[in-house]
Amino acid sequence: MKREKILRECNLHNNGGLLLQKQLFLFKGKSNPIRIFSARDLEKLSNNYTNQVFANFKGILDDREVIVKRTSEKSHIDSEDVINEIAVLSSIHHKNIVKLLGCCLETELPMLVYEFIPNGTLSEHIHCEQQQRQVANLLSWKHRLRVATEIASAISYLHCGAPTPIVHRDLKSQNVMLDENGTAKVIGFSTLMPIPVGKTSVETDILGTYGYADPEYIRTGVLTEKSDVYSFGVILLELLTGRLPVIKSDTFRYLVKYFVTHVEEGRLVDVIDVRISDEGTMEQFQAFAEVAMRCVRGESEERPTMMEVAQELRVIRRLAP
Template sequence: MSSNEGGLDKAKLFSSKELEIATDQYNENRILGCGGQGVVYKGMLSDGRIVAIKKSKSVNEGYLEQFINEIFILSQIDHRNIVKLLGCCLETEVPLLVYEFISNGTLFHLIHDQNEEYPRSWDIRLRIAVEVASAISYLHSSASIPIYHRDIKSSNILLDEKFRAKVSDFGTSRSISIDQTHLTTQVLGTFGYLDPEYFQSNQFTEKSDVYSFGVVIVELLTGKKAVSTFGSQEKRGLVSYFMSSMEENHLLDIVDAEIGKDDQKDEVVAVAEIAKRCLNLDGRYRPKMKEVTMELERLRSRQGDCIPVDQLKQAEVVVRKSTASWDITSFSTEHYPNCSMTSTTESDVHPLMLESSLVQDL
């Protein structure tokens, strides 16, 4: 790792003793969250910095690979909307990663938790969309090596004290060469966010991240989860519900009531059109993240129509296939035994998230 450009040069090596002191011997009261791979603790370094320390529950080859991969990826990234890896500890049998501490949980909780204190205005949602788009665009186009995130979802987007977005969780991300167009891999992802093309072909492209980002936009617009129950129907994918509503010209009927005000409708519709393009079944017709970022930034600065009319017409032809193709039932793992999936439930636990019960401990 140290032989690669960036490598460990930008990540500090912490001693095990230093992290034990920082977490008060990994006191249970310092736990921020628990997941399948490990536990995240809140810690305070000797210089007073508050950090989040990820500790693996067990040592296994799969986790070690993700551990090394996350160090390699994050040590080469410098973007204000991507969580910073401060360093790691290699002295312990169980690997440890040290991140900047992000205080306001995840975008998933901002959107879906019934907490009246959370700011959910349209301006904040649009700003978060711009910030996340900017971070993904940076990964694809501006990082020292192009990077596919491969697990973009609202629960992997952290929010700081000012509710600014920080994209996190790079354990399954991959760097690629400049002339590489895709990765052929075992399918990994989360129901509701997974690119249908990737699911069917095992080929992950930058447009697969674009698709996942499109789902996040729809979450921001509707306040619904990526897999939800709509009316009396069984659970289905949010994308299918959204695309059906768009085709039937019922978009404003499904928009979150908190943002569906008259003076915001034009902007909401414009953002929905961007999401629609991102969610095109044919990846060739999805925009690049750089373009998406420019469109959202232009819209946020109120500078004219954010989407050229000719592009909307072109997208309309391809999108009007069958909305059933977007449904969650299309992604059953029964016929894809090599597929590894995670679900989108409220119990998803993600690193660096501060539980509300710990706010008083800050």
């Protein structure tokens, strides 16, 4: 028992326990209180880590389902990155962003406790046939418009409403969950990057997912909020076409190029997902396509802000029959 206690204390020190206290103090008044769990707390709420969901563990906290997420080995090398992530996430409060409930630093790798979102990822709902049959109502045009607006609202909040402007850096349909009501919840915050006060960009290691990553960011290594705008534009194309961001075609490799070419040739109707083509009007589809086209422009300065995108999507939703 004494050896276990010493090990927990060493882990707490190595994982940045003192730094976390300092960071949470700095965010005091700006953040939501998060719980600091002991290693035994996590063992109890996760039933000794017996219910594994992919690389994470499902548990029960105060009669609600939660997910216990182990941070990566890479994060463990620099505990400051993990502590900054926890501190920043504690300052985020938005209905379309998954909520961080607490953390534990007594384990070998830091563990984060999030609310559990039960209904799979947006990618699964768009692209997985079995999932489509199970939750077909979530794939209607009306629901796609709603989800798009909710994601835009969440990212706009990160850019403009959070205490510190934040770039998600890996926005994709796999990082959007849908809850039991079909409400979008943005996840995947291990890559988030705060933008320093007084600046609009930051040079950083290039992160992102093939097919979603901003080509300007890949080329220059300069990250801005418009990098998220590009990635969101790809999600809009997925929602409208039902296609993956990297496509199998003799002519095209990326959904962005495929889509832009068809629109420029006046063939938008040919790329609309057949599952929703009878549910909306061409006026809606064209307006939606125009927003997406502006988001995926090659030069970041030509893209709209996420706040502008969210406002435009709300207008398009009002056109829904």
